[in-house]
Amino acid sequence: MDIKLPKKSSKLFQSTSNYLEFSHYGWGDIDSQFYGYIKGYKESADTLVEFALNSQRISVLDTYIFPVLFLYRQFIELSIKSLYLEYSDIPMEDKIQTIKSAGHNLMRMWNGLKPTLVDASFSEDEKGLINAVESYILQYHSFDKSSFKFRYPIDKESNPLLKDEERIDIANLKERMTELDNFFGGADGKLGHLQENKYEQEEYLREIEAEMKAEYEAEMRAEFESEMRDAMD
Template structure:
């Protein structure tokens, strides 16, 4: 650390807990964040927010590489949770109520994907010549293998205290972000297709 950085550090305000400190307070300034009261609104913003958080954290590593070793865990967790919420929201929107209830009771990406792919098949969206569905399925399986139940990048151990094993030693965050962007595009197009099918179905009923 050079002298300039050291002096900057010394000049920073040293925060210490004080009686009367609050974590959550209202603000009408630019720092105020709205917490939506309706669950469907929260689901929409949460889904986008987790991916945006991961993208933003990766951007921080471009100029400050030392942060990579710290941020890699929340980055991967946020991307995984984005996938989970995306699949659950799509299933909630386009499948039966009985299926929706069971979907919110677990964190298994492969099970959620299997149910979602069933919906795509039902509306005739599976084109043998188009490999995008298979490509996304491979990525879902890859994520499920490294983090089966959304614990691996939140905790160092499981609920029994046993260490959680990570099969990889190093990952390319730029490649991760690029692939997640492609998957996000796939789900956006799928949502448009399913909306069209849903509208057409209601028109003829």
């Protein structure tokens, strides 16, 4: 059996002319790139869950869980940050500062986004849904507060991050993450629609204001010219 080993001349990252063998990233604006990251993390986790379940092998179920839990957490974190950056009404410099100070803290980021979602909620059912989403996010935050728990087996002081044995129903987790994905997608659509309507209303008001100003200035010029003619007569 030919066992392949690293070669000094080999490159890790290179392009290829085969269209179905290369991955293309870095294209589009920030919104497009957020979408790519979010979709990639969520669907990669889904794929790993499906593979692990279909394998019916304990060795797969007990090892794939680490990337699954990390990927789902990244999906949640980036979904919240994307909506916050796009739709929060506070100045961009304040939003950037909030993200910097929050780091990977899911609840701090959620608390930044939540007022925007509440303001866009027009029924008790919608507000109840926001509370349900908050419950999911709080559960994940409590489960892995710093995002390190499923990236490393130890912390910076070499203490184990997983102190007790646990069992997680990954089929259930996948369903709950799909529910979150549906919520985030719906929120994006609704907030985008409201933002567009707000922009159109503001544009309309600016046009009305400009027309009124132009009419007023025209009247003032006409009045001034009339007074000048009277004075000359």
